[in-house]
């Protein structure tokens with residue numbers, strides 16, 4: 380799994396370590412660096428004084444920022460104020476406090492929702508700020524663009540090694556399986572699992588099934604982030620922000636079929652074209668990522684098998700995440 384043989388930082392603060400991405404980062408880094416973490420009730424990243432105290436006490440030399448207030452379309456559209464304020468505050472307080480406390484390396488995480496709604500596909504890094512954002516997650520995207528730009532400005536104004544990674548859709552251990560608020564992949568995994576257990580003759584999926592999406596296993600993302608932490612990566616000039624994905628997409632119907640196979644569901648898959656498909660295609664351009672020497676390793680079927688094994692174990696233990 381390890382492709383980075385040299386992490387030049389002695390103490391790394393993983394912000395958001397209890398989340399899906401943060402937990403994967405902790406797994407990835409456990410044998411390679413001293414990882415510093417803090418629970419939210421001990422360290423609210425919106426609170427500048429608390430963040431200052433934390434950096435003064437622990438003195439990390441690198442930060443990977445995987446903390447965020449995240450939510451589905453419903454929550455994002457209904458509550459834009461906290462999605463903008465909380466995420467922008469967390470980013471600004473943490474990035475600026477890190478710089479003032481001498482943190483040498485900062486890797487900020489956003490998502491591909493920062494790109495314009497009608498972005499040409501595959502989405503290239505240059506598309507940033509070239510058109511209107513998708514209105515349903517505009518507040519979240521604006522906060523993430525603020526963090527990305529702040530890292531860019533610390534680099535241009537002070538020469539700091541601060542930049543950002545923009546992951547595609549993620550899945551894997553620690554995902555959210557809430558029946559209404561979860562993303563498409565965990566939602567389908569749960570639906571097909573329940574249908575298999577109940578012996579349902581068919582499962583209906585929303586839309587035509589023709590929309591195309593890309594998915595990256597979260598442990599692959601963690602591996603990419605550790606690779607990108609090394610500055611400069613493989614002798615190339617580090618980018619201010621970089622897409623992280625597989626560059627491969629598939630239709631929602633194909634995704635449903637793969638999930639059905641992994642969970643052992645043998646009934647029929649029915650589409651419901653009266654429901655919305657969303658954007659027809661969403662795929663990242665990973666040319667720059669590949670130029671740094673990193674490619675994903677865990678293909679979708681393998682990632683689904685691993686995810687389903689964890690899903691079954693967490694269900695058995697009664698600790699499946701449903702928020």
Ligand SMILES: NC(=O)c1ccc[n+]([C@@H]2O[C@H](COP(=O)([O-])OP(=O)(O)OC[C@H]3O[C@@H](n4cnc5c(N)ncnc54)[C@H](OP(=O)(O)O)[C@@H]3O)[C@@H](O)[C@H]2O)c1
Pocket residue numbers: 394395396397398399400401418419422423424425445446447448449469488489490491545546547548549550562
């Ligand atoms: N999941 C995806 O498909 C996906 C795709 C692309 C990009 N990303 C990006 O990856 C990053 C992490 O996402 P994720 O899926 O891992 O999210 P997640 O599972 O919801 O984790 C977010 C973490 O942030 C912490 N947090 C939230 N507000 C905080 C605050 N005020 N102070 C301190 N900690 C706070 C949460 O703490 P608690 O545990 O206490 O709530 C949680 O540990 C985000 O930037 C997201 O945009 C995710």
